[in-house]
Amino acid sequence: MTSATHGLGHPQHAPGAHDSHDDHAHGPPSGFMRWVSTTNHKDIGTMYMLFALMNFFIGGVMAMIIRAELFQPGLQVVNPDFFNQMTSLHGLIMIFGAIMPVFVGFANWQIPLMIGAPDMAFARMNNWSFWLLPPATILLIGSLFVPGGSLSAGWTLYPPLTVQQGMGMDLVIFAVHIMGASSIMGSINIITTILNMRAPGMTLFKMPMFCWTWLITAFLLIAAMPVLAGAVTMLLTDRHFGTSFFNAAGGGDPVLFQHIFWFFGHPEVYIIALPAFGVVSQVIPAFSRKPLFGYTSMVYATASIAILSFMVWAHHMYAVGMPAAGQLFFMYATALIAVPTGVKVFNWVATMWKGSLTFETPMLFACGFLFLFTLGGFTGLVLAIVPVDIQLQDTYYVVAHFHYVMVAGALFSAFAAVYFWIPKWTGRMYDETLGKWHFWLSMIGFNLTFFVQHFLGLAGMPRRIPDYNLQFANFNMVSSLGAFLFGGSQLLFVYIVYKCYRGSGEKAAANPWDGAEGLEWTLPSPPPYHTFETPPAVK
């Protein structure tokens, strides 16, 4: 193995991992075409992650604009319509452009390494599922520049407001179609890889938790994404082809859209959360130097969450008005999700209990995840209670709640994953001091931003408003200052990652962590371009 980094340099062929055959005499193309035509899971994983990082900053800039406008009462920075475009696109870009792709990136890199497979099952489709995404982002960003501007009806796309929108809305609809197609292909690939390409001896119940959570997530994606595609297609035909799916005057119902959207939307929450659970289930045992507590119950809890996630969609719609029996059913079903989620939290804490703990950056982010995600889970339980939700629906309490789940949950877990695996991916250790700074700044910035939003929501501030009464001024200012700190500290993350890819920093051993276990740590860091062409032996 050469000392060159894998990362962005020319792919290295490791002689040891590549012995018996070499039928592609010319090797892969170099330069730009290498990335366009690659079918290598590591290259595609890297591209997914870089793509997600780019979107993370685009969505982040939008968040900064939102918080700048809300820094003080009054309209100072943007007009209300542009403000609405920012909140709408921030949501779509962060969910579909940043969080989902980054976890697909982890899946691409890690699943073959973790189960001892040479690559993903459908290598060419893998290339295609990635390369569909940049056009989707171009449509999303481009929609800002068409007449009438972009979607300003919220990422939830509720009609009839979305029927009123300009052509930016059509671009968004096509972007959602494309991203959905990409996700479905990615999911088929992950399921096939996990079910068919495990090394001999790697039974399902020996798989790392990360693979389990992704297997279940992939099924959720296949079930949920077509539903979203159907919903936006109906929007499109309502807009342009004279149908009335969501128009009462034509015999339709605007609420129908909400049912369809949230039938996708609630599983989507777990599509984002489950891989995050998987990452944390890898990181906590490694830094506790102790096996994951309750592996089997973790698998069952994950599957239970996935199944329940299809039965709770209308808890997003309590304020729409439905019969008491409907509200009670969705309240009970939603509360029930707290049980398997609680099991996971208890198992993680039990994994730490009587371990031998160290707190490198991945572990810090995993603990941050555990603490704050659980807080978000509890506010979720509060919101599950119909009468309480009636007060809190569409307020900043909900904004705080889902950012605790999505940011402190999914994003912190993604940071944990990057710090945990980047020595493997690049062959270099990240800068531990800067990593810790990144964690603490993020932790403080995040909580300043979002904790006070619980108070704003309780006191009565609706979400998606560009201006507010003076009684909300102080907490909004705190929230905005926190957001600027949180946003700014992410530049540190880019610098830390850049340093690793550039090849500076201490060289990483095959297994840089005392307590980490799994096939990926048996490979050199960085691993050769092709790995496990001969299946490894699994005990």
Add this chain to the structure above:
Amino acid sequence: MTNGIPRSIRSGIAGLLAGAAGWSNQALADGVNLQEPASVLARSIYDLHTIITLICVVIFIGVFGVMFYSVYAHRKSKGHKAAQFHENVKVEIAWTVIPLIILIAMMFPATRAVLEMKDTSAADITIKVTGYQWKWGYDYLQDGFGFYSTMTTPMAQIEGREAKTANYLLEVDNPLVVPVGKKIRVLITANDVLHSWWMPVFGVKQDAIPGFVRDSWFTANREGTFRGQCAELCGKEHGFMPIVVEVVSEPKYVAWVADQKKRAAAVADDPNKVWDLAALVARGEKVYANNCVACHQATGKGVPPAFPPLDGSPRVTGPKADQIHILLEGVMKDGKATAMVSFAKQLSDTDIAAAITYTRNSWGNKTGEAIQPAEIKAARK
């Protein structure tokens, strides 16, 4: 109000301390908890929220007490050696079943509150609320008047050219007025896109859906002016369609309704205007078509015996005072109301005058009389 950060940090800390010390309502009233309820329903919700949040806080402290103890005590740097246990079925069952029991216990008060919330029966007053881009419309269905309610905060305040006042963005030209202690049922709908009618102090939030009517209710338990906002994104002015409800005493409400009715009548037609015959007949034809034709038929022949004919009827061709009396008071037969109800409340003086004039000058009836609105006004008690 905008004296910078320290106050919010102070109130934030006060809120946290109060939470830890037993959730004192007093300390939390300053913008960190639900608004002080002004209805029975909002009070139930407030208490429910307090209970659920407290249970969550206790569990949270318990679980993360364990985690932080572990973080503190089981560090490698303290030389702690890792144990290697990794499963225990009994523990797994315990932490599945115990949370389940806690959740079931939580569902009892929650279910009671849901059923209370959904019970819109036996309302004293029904008001229809319509969401428009970007104002609210209120119709007092039993009293037959309505009005729009639009934000009055000037752009100069929004754009920072004038100082912002206390009710910035939460003030309207025509507030909704309701009497204290009466059960108010609100029928909520929308004209264009989704809106949501939200009054935090009453515990009411109901999406307004174009083409559909949903209902909710509240009983205000104290007088005062209360403020809420549209809670569902409805376009660019979504942040600028506040709701203001004035809760007043019963006599004040009655007086206000009377005043509103007078104003509505004044806006409609001047009852003192003198009309000529042709104009009254033309208008009367429309009033007849909307109100009378189902029973008395377009031919004026009626459907005897239930619905008597007007064509050739001595009541229509006879003295006009009798006919006016019938329209204002309705017809009683054997002490019971008949299908001929009073139109005194439904129709204005002008409409009644026009309808009477029309019937007296149509089909075979040729009285040639024009009944003036002023006569109707005079005949009303």
